[in-house]
Amino acid sequence: MLQTYAPILILAVLVAGFALASLVLSDLLGKKRRSIGKADAYESGMDPRGSARLRLSIHFYLVAVLFILFDVESIFLIPWAATVRGLSAQGLGPVMFFEVLAFVGVLALGLAYVWRKGGLEWDR
Amino acid sequence: MNPQDLLTLFDAAAMTALAPLIALALGTLAVLACGIIPGGSVVRPIAFLASLAAAAAYCVKTLVDGAPATLVLDGTFQSGPTTAVWGLVFIASTLFAWLYSAHYYEEDAPFKGEHDVLMLATPIGMMLMAGAHDLLVFFIGLELLSIPLYSLAAFRRDRIRSIEAGLKYFLLGAFAAACFLYGAALLYATTGSLSLDVFADPTRRAVILDQPLALVGVALIASSVFFKVSVFPFHLWVPDVYEGSPTPVTALMETGTKAAAFAFLLNALAMLPNSTAGSIALIAVITMAAGNFGALAQTDVKRMLAYSGIAHAGTLLLGVAGSLNGDPARGGAIEAALYYMAAYVATAGGAFGLLALLERENKGTTTLESLKGLAQRRPVVAAALTLFMLSLGGIPATGGFLGKYLVFSVAVRAELIPYAILGVLLSVVALGYYLRVIIAMYMQSPAEGSVVPESRPTPFATTLASVVCAALVIGLGILPRWFLEVM
Numbered sequence: 001m002l003q004t005y006a007p008i009l010i011l012a013v014l015v016a017g018f019a020l021a022s023l024v025l026s027d028l029l030g031k032k033r034r035s036i037g038k039a040d041a042y043e044s045g046m047d048p049r050g051s052a053r054l055r056l057s058i059h060f061y062l063v064a065v066l067f068i069l070f071d072v073e074s075i076f077l078i079p080w081a082a083t084v085r086g087l088s089a090q091g092l093g094p095v096m097f098f099e100v101l102a103f104v105g106v107l108a109l110g111l112a113y114v115w116r117k118g119g120l121e122w123d124r
Numbered sequence: 125m126n127p128q129d130l131l132t133l134f135d136a137a138a139m140t141a142l143a144p145l146i147a148l149a150l151g152t153l154a155v156l157a158c159g160i161i162p163g164g165s166v167v168r169p170i171a172f173l174a175s176l177a178a179a180a181a182y183c184v185k186t187l188v189d190g191a192p193a194t195l196v197l198d199g200t201f202q203s204g205p206t207t208a209v210w211g212l213v214f215i216a217s218t219l220f221a222w223l224y225s226a227h228y229y230e231e232d233a234p235f236k237g238e239h240d241v242l243m244l245a246t247p248i249g250m251m252l253m254a255g256a257h258d259l260l261v262f263f264i265g266l267e268l269l270s271i272p273l274y275s276l277a278a279f280r281r282d283r284i285r286s287i288e289a290g291l292k293y294f295l296l297g298a299f300a301a302a303c304f305l306y307g308a309a310l311l312y313a314t315t316g317s318l319s320l321d322v323f324a325d326p327t328r329r330a331v332i333l334d335q336p337l338a339l340v341g342v343a344l345i346a347s348s349v350f351f352k353v354s355v356f357p358f359h360l361w362v363p364d365v366y367e368g369s370p371t372p373v374t375a376l377m378e379t380g381t382k383a384a385a386f387a388f389l390l391n392a393l394a395m396l397p398n399s400t401a402g403s404i405a406l407i408a409v410i411t412m413a414a415g416n417f418g419a420l421a422q423t424d425v426k427r428m429l430a431y432s433g434i435a436h437a438g439t440l441l442l443g444v445a446g447s448l449n450g451d452p453a454r455g456g457a458i459e460a461a462l463y464y465m466a467a468y469v470a471t472a473g474g475a476f477g478l479l480a481l482l483e484r485e486n487k488g489t490t491t492l493e494s495l496k497g498l499a500q501r502r503p504v505v506a507a508a509l510t511l512f513m514l515s516l517g518g519i520p521a522t523g524g525f526l527g528k529y530l531v532f533s534v535a536v537r538a539e540l541i542p543y544a545i546l547g548v549l550l551s552v553v554a555l556g557y558y559l560r561v562i563i564a565m566y567m568q569s570p571a572e573g574s575v576v577p578e579s580r581p582t583p584f585a586t587t588l589a590s591v592v593c594a595a596l597v598i599g600l601g602i603l604p605r606w607f608l609e610v611m
Contacts, residue, residue, distance in 0.1 A: 004336050095130060109153055116160035 062119055073107050129198075137139050138196040140186070141203030141255070144179035144211050151175020152244045159237040172222065172240055178246070183211040199319060200258035202391070207255045209462050210387045214250040216596075217380035217469045218243060223589035224477035225372035228484065229280070239279060242272035243376065244518045249343035249372035250380055254387035259308040259318040259345070262388055266304070266352070269384060270297050273377060277369040283488075289368025292499045300351040306342025311435065314338040324394035333397055342395050349392070354383040355441055356411040359434045363418070371483055372491075374426065375476035378433045382440075383465040389444055390458055396448060405535065405543040411438030412550040419557045426479055426490045428557055432516060433472065435554055440464055442547050443531035446538035456537065460530035463607060467523030474593030475512040478505055481586050485579065498565040499516050501579055506565045508590050516595045517558040518551055523600030 041048040077100070084096050114120060139146075154171040158164035186208040193204025222243055231238060245268060252265025274297060278290020312318055314335045315328075323329050332338045351358040366374045396404070415435030422428035440461060447457030481488050482505070486494045499506040515524035528551060535544040600607060 008337075092130060106153065109157060113156055115158050 059122060064115060066119065069105070069110065073104075076103065125347065133198060135196075136318060137194055137203075140182075141194070141196045141201060143182040145251050147178035147182060148244060148251075151178070152241055152248070153246055155237070156241045157363060159241075165237070168237060168240060169226075169390065172244055175244060176219055176247075180212060180215045182206040182544060183215070195257055197261075199321065200256070200261045202255045202257045204456060207251070207387075209466075210254040210383065211247075211251050213383050213462070213466050213469055214254070214380055215578070216222070216466075217250075217383065217473060220469070220473035220477060220589050220593060221372045221376035223585040224375060224473075224480045225370070226585035227583040228370060228372055228480050230484070234397045234438040235279070239276065241372075242276050245272045246376060246380060249388075249572035250384035253384040254391075256388060257320045257391065259304075259311070259320075259595055262392075263301070263304060264503075265365070265384070267301065269381060270301070273297075273373070276373040276376070277365060279370050279373065282370075285368035286370065287368075289365045291461055292361055293311045293365045293369075293398070296351070300348040300358075302427065303344045303351075304348035307341040307346075307348065309335050310341030310344065314341070320391060320394060321391075329394065329397070336412075345392075345395070345485065349385055349389055350407075353382050353389070353437045353441070354411075354434050355437055356407060356414045356434075359411065359414060359437075362434055363427050363430045366433065367424065367427045369370065371426065371476050371480035374430070375473050375480075378429075378472050378476065379465075379469040382433070382437060383469065386440055386444070386461055386465060390447065390461055393444065398448055401445050401448035402536065402543075404448060405442055405540045408438045408441035408445055409543050409546045409550070411435070412547055413440060414438075416550050416553045416557075420553070422557070423492050423493070424489075425495065426476075426483075428561075429472070429475060429479070429516075432554065432557070435550070436468060436472075436516075437529060439531055439547060439551070442540070442543060443534045445543070446531075446536075456530075456535075457565055459532045459608065460534045462525070463523075463530055463600070463604070464527035466529045466607065468599065469595035470593045470600070471512050471515040471524055474590055474597070475509065475516065477589055477593065478509050481505065481582060492560065492564045495561060495564040496568040497570045500569075505582075508594055510562050511594055512595060513558040513561050515601070518557045521598070521601045523604075524596045525602050526601060 080096070080100050084100075087093075087096055139211060151174065154175065155168055158171055161167075186203065187205055190205065193202055193206060195202055203273040216344055222240070225239065225243070229239065249265045249267070249269030249272075252268060253262055254265075256265055269341050274290055274294040277293045280286035308318060311332075314337045315332055323332065333342075347358060351361075354362045356456035366378065366578035369377065412435045415431050415433070415438055419428045419431035419435065422431060443460045443464070445458050482494070482498075483490050498509075511522065518528040519527045532544050532547060535541075535547070
């Protein structure tokens with residue numbers, strides 16, 4: 001019975017081992033040039049000291065959300081573009097066309113919405 | 125799959141099954157477009173209602189046609205009379221929440237358009253969840269429902285409680301979603317399928333459930349669904365989120381989300397072996413105890429109703445456990461669950477709606493203290509709230525009574541008698557806090573020196589929704605036959 005759990009154990013050991021090996025090996029093999037900046041906590045380029053409750057412009061979030069929206073759009077459009085020719089040859093042209101039309105139509109409505117609401121303007 | 129099959133995938137049966145969802149999706153887009161076209165704010169309510177009406181009409185058509193349940197879209201989506209009734213329950217839940225929200229956000233009125241778009245998107249997710257016959261279709265429905273609700277919970281962005289509710293709901297909801305996906309991945313790894321049919325087949329199920337990985341998968345999926353229906357021990361987020369969210373949104377979460385998750389739970393029961401009925405019933409009784417005893421300690425009515433919602437989830441779970449114990453009772457369980465949730469949508473929807481109305485007058489508070497003397501100030505509101513409290517408590521001649529009766533009888537038929545007895549006893553405990561609301565309204569007067577809020581005219585939408593809710597509660601209570609015959 002317990003043997004069937006072996007794959008989980010092996011996976012756990014591999015994951016822990018990889019993490020440990022990465023830390024130990026980089027410590028053993030890596031060059032060590034110490035400086036104040038390097039000894040500091042890494043905080044994605046932010047200053048790690050002071051209050052964490054900084055005020056960030058809401059624009060950054062808006063841009064990030066819009067980026068994800070239209071980024072995902074391209075992820076879906078690329079496989080469509082790659083397969084459309086082959087599938088059209090099999091008589092699926094109209095299906096492919098209206099399928100992507102509905103998809104792009106919904107996104108176009110979203111873009112129009114963002115545009116008219118002033119979401120694309122940085123200074124408002 | 126052969127590319128040519130794409131053409132047959134969306135055949136007439138599939139389009140009929142998807143018609144209510146498509147009506148709602150087009151409605152959502154139309155409501156969104158209303159935000160950018162001139163005169164949109166006038167057209168918006170019409171678009172919202174037309175979309176709900178079209179979806180309801182398609183559900184009624186499915187019921188009238190009376191065709192048996194069919195699987196469409198390559199066996200991933202189920203459509204039939206049961207899903208049609210669930211669809212109507214979801215539409216009613218959305219409609220009530222929307223009507224009560226019409227005058228709720230006075231200072232946030234510029235954002236009502238976004239609010240309506242998000243609200244109209246939720247029943248699409250609920251319907252996908254109720255009809256899902258495949259774990260991934262369920263997941264899409266779950267996210268389609270949850271993501272709008274996360275933002276709706278935080279909709280009163282000027283209030284810290286609302287933002288807190290949104291953040292808590294989002295973090296825990298994301299965690300539950302991750303649990304679900306991990307569970308589905310483990311099941312796929314062991315069975316090579318995500319279809320519920322695979323688990324419904326008894327011989328294959330026996331083989332599947334012999335594998336530890338599959339059991340872990342089932343447990344993960346069960347915990348994420350239990351999270352959504354707020355079953356012990358995944359109920360701790362409920363009071364904070366329900367209290368902090370805007371009250372109409374709380375009504376939608378309490379009724380719609382719960383109904384959708386239970387609809388899926390009834391479909392997905394095939395995953396669990398019959399021998400688990402006892403443990404599910406035990407969880408149900410513990411959930412009822414946690415909800416009822418938690419509610420007894422509350423002084424805020426909204427928070428009290430959140431705990432009461434946990435207790436109701438426990439009650440319904442007892443019926444679900446009954447359906448596990450052999451197939452004969454299973455039809456009874458679905459009927460009982462549908463009836464219970466239909467009555468609950470009207471009862472809890474109406475109760476939260478009236479709280480939303482009172483909240484406007486009382487400057488945001490819904491404490492028991494603020495209800496004192498309400499019978500003199502607003503006799504009609506007090507009477508309606510009394511009706512909803514009695515139905516929540518399960519007093520005869522209300523929909524809540526028959527719902528409880530049906531659920532407990534399913535449990536008794538499945539020989540879960542000790543649990544049913546405990547459940548009935550816990551329902552008596554529940555009366556303690558429902559009656560306290562009635563006592564505050566009718567038998568107590570406001571404390572000396574407290575400011576009595578000014579009564580304002582009740583908005584038409586609130587009156588309409590409350591009348592419909594009250595009529596449904598009484599109608600389901602004294603004429604249950606028409607509802608039960610529909611199914």
